[in-house]
Amino acid sequence: MSASSLKSRLASGETIVGTFVKTPSPIVVEVLALTPLDCVCLDAEHAPFDRGTLDVCIMAARAAGMDVLVRVPSAAPEHVLNALDCGATGVVIPHVRSAADAEAVVRSAHYGQAGRGYAGSSRAAGYTTVAMAQHKNASAARTVVIAQIEDPEAVDSIDAIAAVEGIDALFIGRVDLTVAYGASSQDDPRVIAAVERVVAASVAAGKPVGMFLARVEDVQYWRERGALLFLLGSDHAFLLAGARDLAHRVKH
Numbered sequence: 001m002s003a004s005s006l007k008s009r010l011a012s013g014e015t016i017v018g019t020f021v022k023t024p025s026p027i028v029v030e031v032l033a034l035t036p037l038d039c040v041c042l043d044a045e046h047a048p049f050d051r052g053t054l055d056v057c058i059m060a061a062r063a064a065g066m067d068v069l070v071r072v073p074s075a076a077p078e079h080v081l082n083a084l085d086c087g088a089t090g091v092v093i094p095h096v097r098s099a100a101d102a103e104a105v106v107r108s109a110h111y112g113q114a115g116r117g118y119a120g121s122s123r124a125a126g127y128t129t130v131a132m133a134q135h136k137n138a139s140a141a142r143t144v145v146i147a148q149i150e151d152p153e154a155v156d157s158i159d160a161i162a163a164v165e166g167i168d169a170l171f172i173g174r175v176d177l178t179v180a181y182g183a184s185s186q187d188d189p190r191v192i193a194a195v196e197r198v199v200a201a202s203v204a205a206g207k208p209v210g211m212f213l214a215r216v217e218d219v220q221y222w223r224e225r226g227a228l229l230f231l232l233g234s235d236h237a238f239l240l241a242g243a244r245d246l247a248h249r250v251k252h
Contacts, residue, residue, distance in 0.1 A: 006039060006067045006089050007144045010169050010208045013228060018069070020212075020234040022046070024053035026060035028235050033064030041069040041231050044083070045094050051082055058086045059123070069144065069231075075101065077108040077116070084109060085122035090144025092171055097153040099160035106166030109145045111136050144168045146210075146229075150176035155194045162205035169229055170202050172211040186214060199225050 009016060018039035021028055024047065032040050042049055042057055049057070054070060061068035070083035071092040083091050093105045107115045118136075120128045125135045145166060150173025154161060162170060172195055174186050181190045195211065202209035203226035210229020213219060219230055 005142050007142060007168055009038075010144065010229065013208070015223065016210070016229045018067075018229075018231045019238075020071070020231060021057065022234050022236045024049045024057060026056040029057045029060040029066070029068070030064055032235065033061060033066035037066070039067040039069055039089065041071055041092060042088075043071050043234070044079070045071045045073050051086075054083060054088075055086045055123075058083075058088050062087055062123075069146070071148070075105055075108070080105070080108045081116055084116065084139070084143060085119060085124050087123040089142065090146060090168070092146045092148055094148045094173070095151060095154075096147035096149065096161060097151050098157050099164050102147050102161050102164040102167050105147060106145055106164065109143055110140060110166065146171050148173050149198050150174075150180070152177075152180055152194070155197055158198050158201040159205070162201050162207045167207065169208040169210060170198060171229065171231070172198050172209065174211060174213070195222075196225070199227055202226065 006016070016038045018037055018041055019032065020041050020043045021032065022043050029040055040061060042054060044054060058068050067089040069090050069092055070088045071094065072079040072083055075093050075096070080091050091109060096102050096105060110116055111118055119125065120132060120135070124139065146169045147161060147167050148171045149155065149158065149161070174191060174195060177194050178186045178188065178191050181188065183191055199209050199222065208229055209227050210231065211222065211227055212231055216232060
């Protein structure tokens with residue numbers, strides 16, 4: 001891992017670029033770790049990751065020095081626990097709709113009363129080689145908790161969500177917002193207005209904010225408005241683009 005943690009890099013306002021991994025293969029993660037990307041995000045919400053495949057993919061990322069996030073299937077505490085015990089840098093929590101949701105997520109990701117269950121035998125805890133106090137302190141300093149904003153209710157409550165202590169960043173799910181608003185395009189004015197509202201509220205609260213964008217050309221527009229975390233594309237997208245380009249160059 002880099003000398004500066006992903007958590008501190010986000011807090012300092014550094015632009016972070018990562019991609020989603022949809023294929024539950026440690027080799028895919030290992031290859032992506034050879035690139036200048038800042039992190040990868042294992043998409044356990046929409047791709048067929050289970051505890052075993054999460055484990056080996058996180059292991060591959062850590063071995064290669066790549067920060068690794070897990071977009072968990074839901075905010076259920078056991079999903080958060082699984083990802084963090086396996087050694088993930090942090091979690092992206094889908095469908096955070098209220099400040100209460102955000103507060104619950106923070107509790108589940110950190111040790112303390114009504115919080116994350118403790119096991120010294122996990123990878124995160126060094127397989128019993130790290131003392132409890134040392135691991136708890138390291139986990140608090142390192143663990144990144146990202147709330148995904150992808151519902152109209154969340155947009156309506158964004159000021160309260162952005163104010164929740166322990167949420168390290170907000171991540172805008174623009175595709176889900178498009179569906180939720182009944183729009184047919186991510187460029188629908190209602191969707192753009194929602195994204196702008198979330199970004200503005202995050203900046204006002206001093207909270208890092210990021211998003212997925214279908215067009216990399218749009219990054220500069222949103223960066224100028226305060227966004228700094230960009231999880232763009234995926235391993236699937238890279239395969240498709242590379243294959244299309246190869247076929248086009250040979251046949252034309």
